[in-house]
Ligand SMILES: Nc1ncnc2c1ncn2[C@@H]1O[C@H](COP(=O)(O)OP(=O)(O)OP(=O)(O)O)[C@@H](O)[C@H]1O
């Protein structure tokens with residue numbers, strides 16, 4: 033039995049009248065790669081964003097490596113983090129990779145990568161740079177270390193964003209459709225990097241439309257529909273034998 | 287407190303009576319400013335140096351110095367020079383003793399410089415293709431200017447031109463310093479005569495605010511009508 | 521002969537107006553710089569209030585910027601000048617810091633008045649600049665656990681400044697010109713009031729208002745050079 037890296041309990045979230053997440057629970061053990069699939073608007077991004085509190089859920093619980101993020105009900109009915117300091121630590125342990133990269137435009141590749149370690153983890157700059165070298169090598173972006181994001185292709189930017197998240201030495205990596213903003217010919221270079229992370233047994237939660245990738249690297253697949261987990265299990269099993277019509281339809285589209 | 291507001295309201299009729307003069311100043315200087323501004327923009331863009339260099343300098347000086355200084359220079363300066371010239375004995379003289387004339391001259395010149403700068407930018411940014419298309423069908427330069435370049439440029443900078451009108455309206459308050467009794471001048475006169483410091487100014491502020499809000503809301507539909515061709519391909 | 525007179529007019533000391541203009545020039549710069557610095561502070565608070573979640577703060581900030589931007593500068597300056605000078609005097613006398621009959625330093629009242637006006641425009645410039653920073657970059661900073669202060673100082677501010685520089689530059693140019701309005705108060709000798717006194721004393725209106733205009737133009741020219749340099753400097757590294 034491996035340790036639970038991330039535990040999500042009963043997350044609910046509404047936007048106005050619209051209940052987008054209707055009680056989501058799952059666990060990720062150390063080394064798990066969980067892919068979350070589902071049609072557009074099914075709440076995948078919202079779920080990821082609720083996990084690191086970029087979005088406030090209405091209720092539920094998130095624990096990283098066994099430590100529950102402390103919350104209380106705020107006046108507006110949403111779940112608010114009670115301990116700012118703890119939240120910062122927790123966020124530092126959840127590496128997030130966004131669909132649109134969200135690199136800081138005024139910082140070079142290297143500066144983007146060392147920003148978190150230096151500012152949040154308070155690593156000495158020298159160590160942060162040394163660590164960054166290794167990561168830049170790993171994602172194949174070393175030659176571009178002094179470039180600004182606007183001078184990079186989408187694929188290169190996303191690889192930098194992955195390196196930036198990895199630099200925090202996170203317990204869990206969260207990916208929100210990391211390849212869907214990319215031109216088709218650039219998808220592969222990013223997929224390569226993610227594939228490599230999977231082989232290193234990194235714990236990852238990945239929202240994706242890349243069914244082939246999900247099938248290849250995931251240990252567990254979650255199909256989200258209308259704010260609920262409609263079906264989940266080992267990817268091969270689920271994809272070859274979908275129980276629900278909806279999943280069958282969804283897979284049929286690919 | 288009640289007294290204060292009663293005082294404020296008691297000045298409104300007198301101030302409202304002065305409002306037409308503020309509007310006339312705005313309108314007249316606005317029209318002159320637009321006409322001269324267009325000429326300035328064209329002069330500035332022309333290849334003829336004796337047109338473009340003076341136009342450039344004029345615009346730079348007018349935009350680089352305070353309107354108040356320009357007002358004083360024109361009002362006191364012309365007042366110093368003109369009496370010694372033929373103008374002294376011409377039919378124009380009665381008008382030239384009035385601050386209003388100088389106010390219009392200064393405001394128009396200032397407005398022309400700002401409008402000219404905006405229009406120059408708009409004229410320059412017209413896509414080459416549209417001008418080439420006009421040339422290709424044999425339009426003359428004047429035709430291209432009238433039918434293509436100017437209409438496009440005006441529509442392009444309409445939002446700036448309309449907000450410049452509001453700025454002009456606010457600038458007319460400065461002419462109160464050269465004895466013109468428009469809104470601001472009237473308020474300051476009341477201030478002196480009644481020995482109330484705040485009330486006339488607050489009342490004056492209420493009137494300006496109302497005028498600016500009305501004007502802004504009149505211009506908005508005009509603006510969106512003239513720029514409707516842009517919608518949909520934005 | 522005539523040229524000779526003009527040189528005398530601009531002489532230093534009792535006979536000429538050269539020294540007065542020199543100090544008037546410095547005074548205009550001093551008023552403008554002080555008012556500008558204060559306007560940045562006003563603008564910053566107004567922007568923060570405008571973008572805040574608190575309805576009351578938002579309402580106050582929107583009222584401030586809407587009203588101030590709708591009224592003539594000269595009117596606002598007069599209102600604020602009299603109010604600030606009056607209220608500050610009363611307050612200081614009441615608090616016992618100063619004796620009865622004390623007069624508030626007109627310099628600071630004028631600076632405050634100019635800054636109050638410019639602050640409303642500054643707020644718009646800063647707000648637009650703040651909104652030009654992509655939300656995603658703020659999220660990615662939040663996601664790695666940066667604090668609000670860190671996010672502001674390291675992500676928002678540097679990028680905001682790049683967007684704000686052109687607007688802030690224009691505001692500087694207009695504050696130097698608007699500073700001429702305080703001549704109307706007649707309380708201290710900046711450039712225009714100096715010109716006014718010189719012209720009135722000598723009846724050489726064209727010459728002295730001409731000198732005044734040239735000096736204002738000089739301020740504009742220097743400012744433009746500085747602003748362009750700053751723009752180039754801040755845009756380094758951007759495609
Ligand atoms: N900030 C918000 N305010 C209101 N509604 C929102 C907000 N964010 C998301 N939603 C709504 O919540 C629902 C789920 O959105 P979400 O972005 O999580 O979907 P998704 O599964 O990630 O879709 P996609 O595959 O298109 O990214 C959608 O109906 C969306 O319109």
Ligand SMILES: [Mg+2]
Nearest residue numbers: 076077078209
């Ligand atoms: Mg999404």
